[in-house]
Amino acid sequence: MTAVETTGLAPQPPAGALATAPFTVNPGGPPEVVLTPAGETGYPGVLLEQTGTDKVPSQDVYVALPRGKGLRFVSEGGNDYLLTVMNAKGQTTYRGILSSDGRALTFENVDPALSGKGSTSTAWLSVKASDNARLGATYLTFCVGDRTSGSTSVRVVDHIPFSVAPGGPPDVTLDHAHPVGYPGVVLTAGSDGTVSAQDVYVALPWQKELQFFAEGGPGYLLTVQDKHGNQKTYHGIPWSHGQALTFQGVDPALSGAGSTSVAWVAVKAVKNAPPSKDPMTLTFCVGDRASASTPVQVDQQP
Template sequence: MVLQWSEFTVTPGGPPDVQLVQGGAAGYPGVRVDADVAFDPVSVTVALPADRGLLFGTQTLADYQLTVQDAGGQTAQYVGVLSQDGMSLVFSDVDLQVPGTSVMWVAVSAHHDADLGATNLDFTVGGKTSPSTTIVVSPNFTVSPGGAPVTAERGGPPVYPGVEVRNNGTHEIPLQTVTVTLPAGTGLRFGTANSPDHQLTVWNANGDITVYVGTISGDGQSLTFSDVDLGTPDDGSQSVMWVCVSAGDDTPVGDTSVEFSVGVRTSPSTTIHVI
């Protein structure tokens, strides 16, 4: 007599990648279940990766549901029990919707400070464990040189190099710390020799201007601004920020820039052409 044991398999399922934006909308990573015969309901555990800043649902709306879709496109939902540390959900008596192929998924999103790059959830389905669809987390905002190049005459009047900030699809970007650093050894200064200027100007997506006063470093090479509203409330909205600098009498001729650090993002400013 030959005994044949039927088993189901669990593999990453759904689209190739689930794209999340820090602080943005939820995505739906999941797994695929394949079997030739029916199985009794099983327990399913879904675990978030440790220390990556993901959560079930979003920051404003938790979601503890598991959705199971059968080969015909019909779905069933199950409500899970959240672990005390908030890192896993357990679903009891889940019908795998086999024989055939089914797909199951949960809703997850990324905190504003979530780690960037690729990760995944762990699904344990009836004792069988598989990574979910790959999750790729991208920045909540980007910073890039803003505006046309500016020309600074040695010993002349100030210019206003800056950067552009773009919302990549997130909600309520937190206030940020902005640091602006002069290039070393160039003789550039904030403001002019007779009129220092320690201000940051933000022109937000609605056309309103806000001015922040910064703290100058001991060596005079950088300004730090606290609790800066980036002024980009909506997906795709953009703002521009700038500082006032001038070239000294001995500043080398040529192209340079100041460096803007906005939170953890860093970008050179508009090009400064020194003549």
């Protein structure tokens, strides 16, 4: 029998053995995740990179939550727990199997979406912090085939700081041509993460001949516009004296450090109100942050 020359060839696995796939897994993909207890959803993940020339086959993926940190998986698209894998060509989602204790997910036959040596992809899933989550940084454990890695950092904080300042719509002048105006404020996120819903209180200046204006029927509305120009309105609860409105559960539309949004209400001058000598402002309280609105002038002279 003629011997087979093997000089210069890489060692081969024994028959029936699974060759180690030529790829690495490291923390990466989505940026650091910042969560607040019982707050928004975050997306920790990993970065996959192909290190060899052989095609990387589908892998089983196991993801475990850290113990004692108060994190939980979040179902998406109904009751399904999803793993998203994305490369330069697009993304694919996979349904996971939740463990009996709710602390781990398993995804079968996941295509790592690696197309050649040096190619990369990212994989992530969604989590939330429970209302009793421990503050501080942690990570999830990802096992992709025989590769393991921690996820991007997950940091739980007691709140996402933000500021409120006069801004948004331009200064308001109420006259015969413009009987309704929209004074407001600009909101700015102070760090990464998504600012949770806030209650908003808006008060008219005392004895300044202004009143709230009902839009869209009998309701008084607060409009919040995000950085992309998308708007959402909230119905307000008027106080008995008519000088203030309260809006509950308002999403400030702030996600990511430096992100901004604007919020405003509609006002008009009372009938026969005299011209204002000085600009007036409304008071906006957004959660525990307060600010005056953009200035309002009244000039109803014919």
